Amino acid sequence: MALMITDECINCDVCEPECPNNxxxxxxxxxxxxxxKCTECVGHFDEPQCQQVCPVDCIPLDxxxxxTQEQLMDKFVKLTGKG
Known part of the structure; x- marks a missing residue:
C-alpha cells in the first residue's frame, strides 16, 4: 500500500526531505x-523513512x-530505472 498523511499532521517539515521518491x-x-510515487521506501530502505521521522505518528498505510511488495518493487523500478 502507499502511505498517507492524516489530518494530525503538524507541518513540521521533517518527512518531505526524507522521501527518496519525492x-x-x-x-x-x-x-x-x-x-x-510512494513505494513505502521499497527498493530504497527497509522501512518507510517518513514514518521513522514523523514526531506525531500520522503516516499510516492508505x-x-x-x-503487494511486488507491486511496490515494480513501481520503484519504473520510478528509478533501477532493478
Whole structure:
C-alpha cells in the first residue's frame, strides 16, 4: 500500500526531505503523499523513512491504495530505472 498523511499532521517539515521518491509535498493544509510515487521506501530502505521521522505518528498505510511488495518493487523500478 502507499502511505498517507492524516489530518494530525503538524507541518513540521521533517518527512518531505526524507522521501527518496519525492512523493511527499505540501498540500493546501497539510503535507500529502502522491500514491503514484510512494513505494513505502521499497527498493530504497527497509522501512518507510517518513514514518521513522514523523514526531506525531500520522503516516499510516492508505487503505485506498493496497499494493503487494511486488507491486511496490515494480513501481520503484519504473520510478528509478533501477532493478
Amino acid at each position: 512523493a511527499i509535498y505540501q498540500g493546501d493544509e497539510i503535507y500529502e503523499i502522491d500514491p503514484n 487503505p485506498d491504495h493496497a499494493e
